[in-house]
Amino acid sequence: MSETTITDHNGVIESFTVVHQEIAQSLIDPPYVLAEIRLNDGNCIRCVSTEELELSIGSEVSLTTRKLETGSGTRLGLVFALKCSRNTNE
Amino acid sequence: MSKVVILGGGLHPFGRYPEKSFRELTRVAISNCLDDAGVQFSAIQAAFCGRVYAPMGTGLEVITQFGETGIPIINIEQACSSSSTAFRQAVWAIEQGIYDLVLVVGFEKMERGPVEIAASDSYDLRMGQSLAPANYGLKSQIYMDRYGATAEQFAAVSVKSHANAKLNPYAQYRKEVTIQEVMESRMIATPITLLQCSPTSDGASAVILSSATKARQYRNTHGEVYVTGWACGTDSYGDDDSDELEPCVTRLSNELYERAAIGPEDIDVVQLHDAFAPAEIIRMEAMGLAPEGSGARFVSEGKTGIDGPVPINTDGGLISRGHPMGATGLAQIIEILRQLRQEAGPRQVQGAPKIGVCHNSGVGGINMHSFSR
Numbered sequence: 001m002s003e004t005t006i007t008d009h010n011g012v013i014e015s016f017t018v019v020h021q022e023i024a025q026s027l028i029d030p031p032y033v034l035a036e037i038r039l040n041d042g043n044c045i046r047c048v049s050t051e052e053l054e055l056s057i058g059s060e061v062s063l064t065t066r067k068l069e070t071g072s073g074t075r076l077g078l079v080f081a082l083k084c085s086r087n088t089n090e
Numbered sequence: 091m092s093k094v095v096i097l098g099g100g101l102h103p104f105g106r107y108p109e110k111s112f113r114e115l116t117r118v119a120i121s122n123c124l125d126d127a128g129v130q131f132s133a134i135q136a137a138f139c140g141r142v143y144a145p146m147g148t149g150l151e152v153i154t155q156f157g158e159t160g161i162p163i164i165n166i167e168q169a170c171s172s173s174s175t176a177f178r179q180a181v182w183a184i185e186q187g188i189y190d191l192v193l194v195v196g197f198e199k200m201e202r203g204p205v206e207i208a209a210s211d212s213y214d215l216r217m218g219q220s221l222a223p224a225n226y227g228l229k230s231q232i233y234m235d236r237y238g239a240t241a242e243q244f245a246a247v248s249v250k251s252h253a254n255a256k257l258n259p260y261a262q263y264r265k266e267v268t269i270q271e272v273m274e275s276r277m278i279a280t281p282i283t284l285l286q287c288s289p290t291s292d293g294a295s296a297v298i299l300s301s302a303t304k305a306r307q308y309r310n311t312h313g314e315v316y317v318t319g320w321a322c323g324t325d326s327y328g329d330d331d332s333d334e335l336e337p338c339v340t341r342l343s344n345e346l347y348e349r350a351a352i353g354p355e356d357i358d359v360v361q362l363h364d365a366f367a368p369a370e371i372i373r374m375e376a377m378g379l380a381p382e383g384s385g386a387r388f389v390s391e392g393k394t395g396i397d398g399p400v401p402i403n404t405d406g407g408l409i410s411r412g413h414p415m416g417a418t419g420l421a422q423i424i425e426i427l428r429q430l431r432q433e434a435g436p437r438q439v440q441g442a443p444k445i446g447v448c449h450n451s452g453v454g455g456i457n458m459h460s461f462s463r
Contacts, residue, residue, distance in 0.1 A: 015235075017227030018280040019218060021204055025211070028218035034279070036228055044330055046219050057235045068216070077217050 004043055009063040010083065011039035016055050027068040027077065037061055037080060047080045055082070091185040093302040094317040096461070097310070098127025099424035103260045104293035104412030107199075112144055115294040116152040116197050119417075123193070123296035128308050131156040134298070135189040137163045138180045140173030140196040141416035152197060167416075169207075170365065171452030172196060173295060174419025178457055180299050181317050190301035196421070198414030200290035205415075207453055223287055223366050227279035229335050230368040234281070236383070239371070241281040243386035245272035247367035248286045248409055250395055255406025257396075257437040260421075262291050262412030286367035291412035295420035297427075312431040318445075319350030319460040336376035339449065342458050343377045346447070350460040354378035357460075358443030359429045360400065361422035363451040364407040370394070373449060374402060401439045404429060419450040419457065430463040 016035040033049045047063060060083045067074045100122025102115045124131060139149030149165040168175040173196025180192040208220030233239055249269055255261035267285055275285040305314060321342040329337045347353055354377060362377070364370040371385035379400050380388045388394055394402040405411045405425040408418060426446035428434040446461045 015228040015231045017224050017231060017282075018277075019221055019224050019227075020277045021221055021223070021279060023204065023215070023218055023221055024206070025215055026218040026220075027216045030218075032218055034219060034221075034224050034228070046214075048218050057231065070216070075216065077213075 006039060006041065006043055006045070006063075008039050008041040011037045011061060013055055013057055013059045013061060014038050014044065015057060027070060027075070035061070035080060037063070045078075047078055049080050051081060053082050092187055092190070094181050094184045095300050095302050095305040096315045096317065096423070096427050097129060097298040097300050097305060097308060098123050098125075099295070099297045099420070099427045100124070100126055101260045101421060101424060102294040104262045104291045104414055104417070104421070107292040110292065112148055112152055112197055112199065113155050115199070115292065116195055116296070117155060119197070119294035119296040120152075120156060120193070120195060123298055127298040129191070129298055132159055133191055134159070134161060134193045135191050136161050136180070136183065137193045137195065138166060138176035139163065140166045140168065140176035140194075140419065141198060142167055142169060142172055143198060143200060144416070149195070152195060153193070168454035169452035170363065170413070170415045171419055171450045171455060171457050172416045174423070174448065174450035174457035174459070175322075175455070177297065177420060177423060177459070178320055178322060181320060184299055184301050190304040192299045193296065194299065194420060195294065195296045196417035196419060197294040198416035199292045200414060202290055205290065221279060223282045224279040226366040226368055227282050229372055230281055232335060233368065233372055233386075237386065239386035242269055242273065243390045244281060244286060244368045244371065245269050245283070246390045247364065247370045248272045250389060251364065251403055251407045251410040254396060254404050254437055255410030257435070258405045258411060261406045261410055262289060263406070263410045282366050282368065286409065288365045288408035288413035291414040293412060293414035293417045293421070295417040295424060297420050297423060312433065313463055315427050315430045316462050317459060318462045319346050319352075321345035321349065321458045322455060324455040334376065335372045338456055339373050339376035342456055346458045346460055352445060352460060357445050357447050358401075358441070359404060359426060359439050359446045360402045361425055361446070361448040362402050362407070363449050364403055364409055365413065365451070367409060370402060370407070374400070377447070377449065396437055396439055404434065404437050404439060415452075419448075422448045422450055423459065426461050430461060
């Protein structure tokens, strides 16, 4: 088994889908975006976003961690945001 | 190696049968299979059982209702490809001369709602990344972006499947639908709507295999159908980096074609794992049945219909025939058996099909088989 270290949290959307189906035990409420992201360091990762995003394949995004309520505490999860929208929010 | 013949096949209709037990479902399928093959249960030398959600050892219960004859009974769980795995194991056993008359059974009873493919409390599950149609949604978006396909073209797969299932008395949904109805059904994961998803189902399927030598002992008014090739495998390192959307299907198709000494142009009828409508388009291209980027057009132009040059999922496929996970792989094989024997009734492919291929995919791997008359 190999481990991969992410060295760059920025990348581009390779594909995405908007999930509308609720999943039992999931901490993410639909609708949300599930994306495959090619990071600038070459790694490929699946990640979600609950923001309303205007995405297209090739959109530049960045990863960040978010605290999610589990019912018995919090858990860190990796989410993504559009690079430009995150900058706007900042 | 011994050549392997399919002596017969039988089904319990697919649908929702909460009142029926595994024994009841399989009793019908196995009885139909024994009748079709003209074989007495007492002659069966081994049984291979594919199932997913049944309790441990259920194969013993469903097989021994026909008699405690002391045969080995093997239980196999391989997600959606469980019964095609059981079939392959039986083929190998006959090819190697271990047995020459084997029963293969698939059965399932499923709860309503989405099938969970991630481990309980796993990160993927908690983070909403484990929904099966979402996996297909991701591939669909790439396909649309790359080849200009439309959501309506994906919906056309479901329209075709439902039209075929209407002709199949064993199908779960025997009702035609329109493109508009498919498009307006509940969105699951873009661009996939509810009517493009295979349902959860109950059902059972059974097949009897024999060596070609043994087959001579049985009446065979149907004409012999041979298993001519197999290929099985799982994703490998590098697949994620491939430009292909289904590199494993391409790899296994090539293995199958080489083993069976056929090419995709020789195939007369196809059963393909359409758990979600776009999968049929993407996988038919991976199998070489349509040029890259043309699968969506093939479907919308009717080329994959029963009367088309590449008939796919003539029984309604997973989407409309139903998808009782442990029974699906054998149901696909039984449809090919019916087509090659020219016993498919109103959904019969014309021109006396000679070569059929099955592709069955599961979380546990992919199985492909080829057959000839």
